[in-house]
Amino acid sequence: MMENETAKPPKTGHEVIQGYLRTLDNSPGVYRMLDAQSRVLYVGKARALKRRVSNYAKPSGHSPRIARMIRDTASMMFLTTRTETEALLLEQNLIKQLKPKFNVLLRDDKSFPNILVSRTHAFPQIKKHRGAKKEKGEYFGPFASAGAVNRTLNQLQKVFLLRNCTDATFETRTRPCLLYQIKRCSGPCVGYISAEEYEASVRDAIRFLKGDSTELQAQLADAMAEASAAMEFERAAALRDRIRALTNVQSAQGINPRGVREADVIALHMEGGQACVQVFFIRANQNWGNRDFYPRVGADIDEPEVLEAFLGQFYDQKEPPRQIILSHPIENMDLMSDALSGKRGTKVELLVPQRGEKAELVDGARRNARESLARRMAEGQAQTKLLDGLAEAFDLDGAPKRIEVYDNSHIQGAHAVGAMIVAGPDGFVKSQYRKFNIKGDSLTPGDDFGMMKEVLTRRFQRLLKEDPDRETEAWPDLLLIDGGAGQISAVKEIMDDLGVEDVPFIGVAKGIDRDQGKEEFYRPGATAFALKRNDPVLYFVQRMRDEAHRFAIGAHRAKRSKAVSATPLDDVPGVGAGRKRALLAHFGSAKAVARANLSDLTAVDGISEGLAQKIYDFFHDHA
Structure with missing residues (x-):
């Protein structure tokens, strides 16, 4: 190429789209419109691809959104399908995967909880369930939220007195728990109710969850009248309480349509x-x-x-x-x-x-x-004002769209966890929160600088690998670090080593006497500064820091709890959760399992002679 010659930008617009028409027919299918950097702008379906694409090839007559999309289109991709229904399903699947700029996009797509009446035990457990329906039992849902499930479960416990404890807890109980004392469980773990009577309660609960509540209430009312006539006043009072609880479930649900099942x-x-x-x-x-x-x-x-x-x-x-x-x-x-x-x-x-x-x-x-x-719009306006104020207070180029806040949690270095939360124009973005199990074996216990270095290195190495050109919204506009001058110096060293020089970061440290409201802010190469006590931006920063701290502590507690409940049995080949429960229930502790001989091990339900030998060898080889 000659020195005065420059590369021509790729063609875009309706003329580019026009060029695809001669290669298309009127089959059903899905099309993708891409920009000059091959980023997907739009995914659409068509009953007849050629007819649909010819509409985009026209130079005028489009809405502003479609006109912008056509203007940016540098290439297209096509997939034909057998039917238009297949095209519809493929279109929506691709939209969710690719998140094109000009498509309508459902951003929150979490699963919904169900109520599960588990059938893995002679005395079925009733509990909340989320995710794949692999466990044996009957599922009822979906419920809109965990709160809706918990409210219903709470009332169902009052009505039907079904257990919610795990099978392992059930097997090890020698006396009834608090739920029995407050009349939320019938005490099957200690034989206070027969399997037949308990199963009758389970059937009633299932009938209610299937919508047969009117007949159920009538039966309970008849039983209460019979108990009262027979002067069994305690039983009559218990039935009365169950009828009231059943009524409370229905009233808590609000509108219960008769004609919509x-x-x-x-x-x-x-x-x-x-x-x-x-x-x-x-x-x-x-x-x-x-x-x-x-x-x-x-x-x-x-x-x-x-x-x-x-x-x-x-x-x-x-x-x-x-x-x-x-x-x-x-x-x-x-x-x-x-x-x-x-x-x-x-x-x-x-x-x-x-x-x-x-x-x-x-x-x-x-x-x-x-x-x-x-x-939401009112909250969004307030959030926009706060982000503008944050940009002004911290001398940023513009209001940040993605703020990442980092914190660590540990006890003298044990069970160390790093946490990252994300905030932006829509408030806290909980789906983007991340926790980092600290892996550094060479770290000195309690080395906060070393922990932060590991977290940020892992975070930005992944960003540099997955999105080096910063084409997605995954890159932050601002980092908030829990710490002062020392922490900020460490962060600067990390970012310089990674070659990330254009992501601003601020250290947030408690000020005099570690008093909330006297926070000091640190930036590389600048003196510490503070905001006025009543500044809304200060409250905003405090909320973000507190949210990061809450998330970090929660992740740390979960890790510590998992470590506390861990036993040497977790490492024995062939011993899963069920056999672990059976061994602990039989021997009382992992230490007792380790001391057991072969004949004792084979006496446990589910433990074959071969597995007993493996368990025996594991503990004696490790002795």
């Missing part, structure tokens, strides 16, 4: 370029809570597009209910119904009710969405 009620409200989707879970004619979501949208996206994208991404890893009640129609109602029906294995109905009980449910969900979005 199983459905998700999904309502959308949009305002000011933001959106809130409210989801209510109706199961067994009972309201099992609601959750709000805030998908990423743009100013010129309409309700049908937002709601369709939300449905596709929301049910990507979740089983849909029989009925989904919507606040707005979507463009491809039949297509989405087919896709969700295929996922469920039976028919899933999508409807937008205009009158009756279902319309009232939607109106309530829409009102919740409107109020939730108003609160």
Whole structure:
């Protein structure tokens, strides 16, 4: 190349898109639009790819968002599918993976808890369950939150007196626990109730969770009357308390629709370029809570597009209910119904009710969405002001979008854990929190500088490896470090060694007498400074530091607890959780297992002669 010759930037825009038309036909499929750096701008589906792409090839007639997307498009990718339903499923899957700039994106996609009536024991346990349904038993859910599950479990314990202790605890008890004393458990661990009577309570609990509460209450009322007539007043009082508890469960659930047995009620409200989707879970004619979501949208996206994208991404890893009640129609109602029906294995109905009980449910969900979005927008304005104030106070180039706060927790160096929390325009981003188990064997116990060096080195080495060009939002705009001048000097040395010179960092240290409100802030090469006691930015920094401290202590306690409960049995090949419980229940301690002879070991349920030999050899080889 000659010296006066410069590389031409790659072509972008509708002319580039026009060039793909001659290679396409009208098969269904999914297309991706990429910018000059090969970053995915948009993922879309099409019933006929050529027809859809030809729309983008036109020089005019587009909304501002689509026009910007076309302007930035330098290349496209295509995948054909057999059906449009397959294209819809693939589109939403790719959106979740690639997070394109111009797509509607569901940012919060956590799993929902269930209630599990476990069937791994003669006296079933009732408990909260989250994740894959691998354990044997009956599952009821989803519930909108852990709080909704806990409230229901709390009341169910009062009504049905089912145990919530683990099998290991159950097996080792010699007298009833506190839950029996406060009438929350029937004491099966010590034989205060027969297996038949307990199973009857389990069946009643399952009937309630399946929605048969009216008949159940009538039966309890009849039993109470019989007990009273027979002058069994203590039994009558216990039945009365169970009826009251059952009524409390129903009243705590709020609206319990008679005509809707199983459905998700999904309502959308949009305002000011933001959106809130409210989801209510109706199961067994009972309201099992609601959750709000805030998908990423743009100013010129309409309700049908937002709601369709939300449905596709929301049910990507979740089983849909029989009925989904919507606040707005979507463009491809039949297509989405087919896709969700295929996922469920039976028919899933999508409807937008205009009158009756279902319309009232939607109106309530829409009102919740409107109020939730108003609160969020108000909080967002306050958060924006705080971030602007932070930039001014710390002399940053602009308001930070991602703040990472670091802290360590340990006891004299033992069970050391580093913690990172993340804050930004939406407040604390808990899905981005990270803990670091300190691995450095050469660290002196209590060496906070060494711990911080390990944490930051691991964090930024990974960033440099995974995103060296800083194309994602994973790179922080500001680091807050718990510590003073010494800590900041150590951090500067670490960042210089890594070649990261443009990420500002601030040390936050307690000031005079370690008094909250007199915090001092440290920057490399500058004198320490403080903010006024009543400065909102100071309170903001304190909240972030306290949140990091809370998270670090929680991670440390969990690590310490795990270490305390660990036994030498954890290292014996072939001894899993079940056999470990059986051995401890039989011998009382790991030390007693280590001293046991072969014949004693083989007397334990589940321990074969071969495994007994392995256990015996393990402890005697390590003696």
